[in-house]
Amino acid sequence: MNHPIRQNSFKPPKDLAEYPVGTAFPSGHLVETNASWRSHRPIIDALRCSKCLICWLLCPDGVIHSSKQGGLEIDYDYCKGCGICARECRQKAVTMEKEGL
Amino acid sequence: MMLEQKAFLSGNEAVAAAVRLARPHVIAAYPITPQTTVIERLAEMVEEQSLKAEYLHVESEHSALSACIGASAVGARTFTASSSQGLLYMAECLHYASGGRFPVVMMNANRSLALPWNIYGDQRDSLSLLDCGWIQAYAEDAQESFDLIIQAYAIAEHPDVLTPMMINLDGFVITHTYELVSLPAQQDVDAFLPPFQTTNKMDLDHPMSLGFTAGPAFNQSFKQLQHLAMMAAVTVIDEVEARFRQFFGRHYPGLLETMHCNDAEFILVTLGSVAGTVRPVIEKLRSLGERVGFVRIRYMRPFPDAEIRKALAGSKAVGVLEKDISFGFEGTVFTNVNSALMRTKVVPPRLRNFIGGLGGKDIAAADIEQIFERMKSTDDGESVEFI
Numbered sequence: 311m312n313h314p315i316r317q318n319s320f321k322p323p324k325d326l327a328e329y330p331v332g333t334a335f336p337s338g339h340l341v342e343t344n345a346s347w348r349s350h351r352p353i354i355d356a357l358r359c360s361k362c363l364i365c366w367l368l369c370p371d372g373v374i375h376s377s378k379q380g381g382l383e384i385d386y387d388y389c390k391g392c393g394i395c396a397r398e399c400r401q402k403a404v405t406m407e408k409e410g411l
Numbered sequence: 412m413m414l415e416q417k418a419f420l421s422g423n424e425a426v427a428a429a430v431r432l433a434r435p436h437v438i439a440a441y442p443i444t445p446q447t448t449v450i451e452r453l454a455e456m457v458e459e460q461s462l463k464a465e466y467l468h469v470e471s472e473h474s475a476l477s478a479c480i481g482a483s484a485v486g487a488r489t490f491t492a493s494s495s496q497g498l499l500y501m502a503e504c505l506h507y508a509s510g511g512r513f514p515v516v517m518m519n520a521n522r523s524l525a526l527p528w529n530i531y532g533d534q535r536d537s538l539s540l541l542d543c544g545w546i547q548a549y550a551e552d553a554q555e556s557f558d559l560i561i562q563a564y565a566i567a568e569h570p571d572v573l574t575p576m577m578i579n580l581d582g583f584v585i586t587h588t589y590e591l592v593s594l595p596a597q598q599d600v601d602a603f604l605p606p607f608q609t610t611n612k613m614d615l616d617h618p619m620s621l622g623f624t625a626g627p628a629f630n631q632s633f634k635q636l637q638h639l640a641m642m643a644a645v646t647v648i649d650e651v652e653a654r655f656r657q658f659f660g661r662h663y664p665g666l667l668e669t670m671h672c673n674d675a676e677f678i679l680v681t682l683g684s685v686a687g688t689v690r691p692v693i694e695k696l697r698s699l700g701e702r703v704g705f706v707r708i709r710y711m712r713p714f715p716d717a718e719i720r721k722a723l724a725g726s727k728a729v730g731v732l733e734k735d736i737s738f739g740f741e742g743t744v745f746t747n748v749n750s751a752l753m754r755t756k757v758v759p760p761r762l763r764n765f766i767g768g769l770g771g772k773d774i775a776a777a778d779i780e781q782i783f784e785r786m787k788s789t790d791d792g793e794s795v796e797f798i
Binding site for chain 2: 322323326329330331332333334335336337338339
């Protein structure tokens with residue numbers, strides 16, 4: 311599952327020739343994180359996870375991805391902590407842990 | 412050998428016939444007098460499958476143009492049509508289309524604006540939207556309306572331009588008047604007008620974020636690019652008209668048309684269908700030895716800046732006749748003509764602004780003769796004269 315990741319640098323256009331035609335740009339060019347108000351973070355228990363992907367399907371921010379290790383992982387740069395994945399997981403493999411503990 | 416046929420069509424039917432030949436993918440429109448018969452004909456063409464397009468029934472003009480913008484954003488050729496109150500209801504979306512560089516083509520039936528409620532022709536609707544970033548052309552008759560629609564796609568979709576275009580037809584005088592119109596064959600239009608191709612679109616292989624925000628650091632540059640694209644249209648219009656002549660034989664003179672201007676002392680500037688009333692008056696006055704001339708503005712945006720200066724140089728008096736007024740000042744066409752003239756060191760000694768035809772009020776040949784009499788007068792007169 312290909313997904314956008316945060317870019318480390320944004321190079322602004324230096325002159326008119328570097329601007330895009332129209333107000334369009336290739337999708338996924340993320341330059342800022344967006345998760346600072348998350349109060350609880352979802353944790354996936356890889357042993358309980360059956361990889362049914364319902365969390366991937368229902369995540370409103372599209373931050374759940376398959377990891378190189380074979381399980382699922384969450385991009386905490388953009389997860390808002392809404393808890394939908396934890397509520398919907400049929401294996402009870404996602405738990406919400408309070409941030410800052 | 413070019414295959415063409417002639418048909419007896421109203422201006423609106425000529426527009427619909429041209430749109431069919433241009434093969435749009437998506438048509439979205441909302442009916443309003445005097446535009447309605449354009450989209451009625453197109454709906455019939457889609458139903459009988461002589462035009463293979465998605466025809467969207469929308470709930471408003473705002474939605475009609477929004478749908479065209481969305482379709483254009485995935486690379487579709489689009490058409491919409493409106494008039495008067497409907498055009499103004501679209502106003503917000505007009506800026507979206509031009510700012511996003513989506514080359515939607517629209518026909519506008521020039522009609523008065525309420526109140527008092529009125530369905531007849533004047534040009535206050537489109538002229539009040541000159542600043543929305545659309546190319547604006549004004550037709551004189553049904554044949555020019557037809558030809559402008561075909562040319563509009565070639566101009567608007569040109570990679571140097573990518574700017575939406577509005578073709579204006581005087582309500583009823585052009586939209587509902589039947590004339591003999593030459594219709595080229597589909598294969599010739601296909602050769603003249605290849606399918607729309609743009610990089611400014613979203614597709615599955617190249618996902619794009621469309622319609623993004625640009626803050627104070629970047630916003631003005633996008634507006635500057637829009638202006639440059641509109642100015643580039645000046646050259647593209649000439650190129651497209653030259654190609655059009657090669658394909659279809661009809662010649663158009665660019666941003667404006669002149670008649671007897673070379674030695675004219677008194678020149679009338681106007682636009683749209685009233686030109687048909689002016690021409691015989693010019694010939695009559697010329698036959699009486701009067702050195703009168705005529706300028707018909709075909710494009711209000713991009714404005715024929717240098718062309719106006721050239722056409723009016725050496726004249727004693729210039730009159731601008733328009734179906735429009737910017738309340739509290741003067742007619743908008745007059746303002747534009749004056750601004751172009753002020754860039755030259757030789758401004759004609761007298762400039763007069765004639766406002767007529769509002770709400771469909773008739774402008775007769777006798778009125779045009781009276782205008783030329785007024786132009787000869789050396790009194791200061793009113794800054795704006797209603798005829």
